[in-house]
Amino acid sequence: MTKVRIPLTLREVTGGERELPAEGDTVRELLEDLMGRFPALRNQLVEDGDIAPFVNVYVEGEDVRTLDGLETEVRTDSTVILLPAMAGG
Numbered sequence: 001m002t003k004v005r006i007p008l009t010l011r012e013v014t015g016g017e018r019e020l021p022a023e024g025d026t027v028r029e030l031l032e033d034l035m036g037r038f039p040a041l042r043n044q045l046v047e048d049g050d051i052a053p054f055v056n057v058y059v060e061g062e063d064v065r066t067l068d069g070l071e072t073e074v075r076t077d078s079t080v081i082l083l084p085a086m087a088g089g
Contacts, residue, residue, distance in 0.1 A: 002030055002074050005081045013040035022080070027057055028070035030080060045082065056083045 001021035006014050014020060024030040035042045045055055050070065057064045058081040064072040074080060 002076055002078050002080055004030060004034060005079065007081075007083055009084050010041065010044055010082060013044070014038050025073060026070065027051075027059065027064050027072045027074060027080065030074060031057075031070070044084070054085045056085060057081070058083065 001023055004020050004022045006017055006020060011017060020034065022030040022033045024033050031041075031045055035045065044052070046052055051057055051064070059067070059072055059074055059078055064070070
């Protein structure tokens with residue numbers, strides 16, 4: 001299974017887990033797997049069927065927006081990082 005790293009800001013909805021296994025061949029499938037188990041993640045991660053504008057998703061250190069977005073392929077040994085954008089000034 002692919003490992004998905006969960007940032008501190010999302011751990012409340014994942015039972016405090018820092019990293020979760022997820023199944024899928026694409027980022028979309030991985031997120032669907034996670035959101036199926038943790039429904040509260042849906043509002044945090046997706047908007048209008050795409051990655052929410054305030055969330056960055058990285059596969060092996062590459063921003064999926066510069067790859068194939070939700071259709072970016074992942075391997076079972078990949079590490080995926082969810083990283084909500086931080087605001088401030």
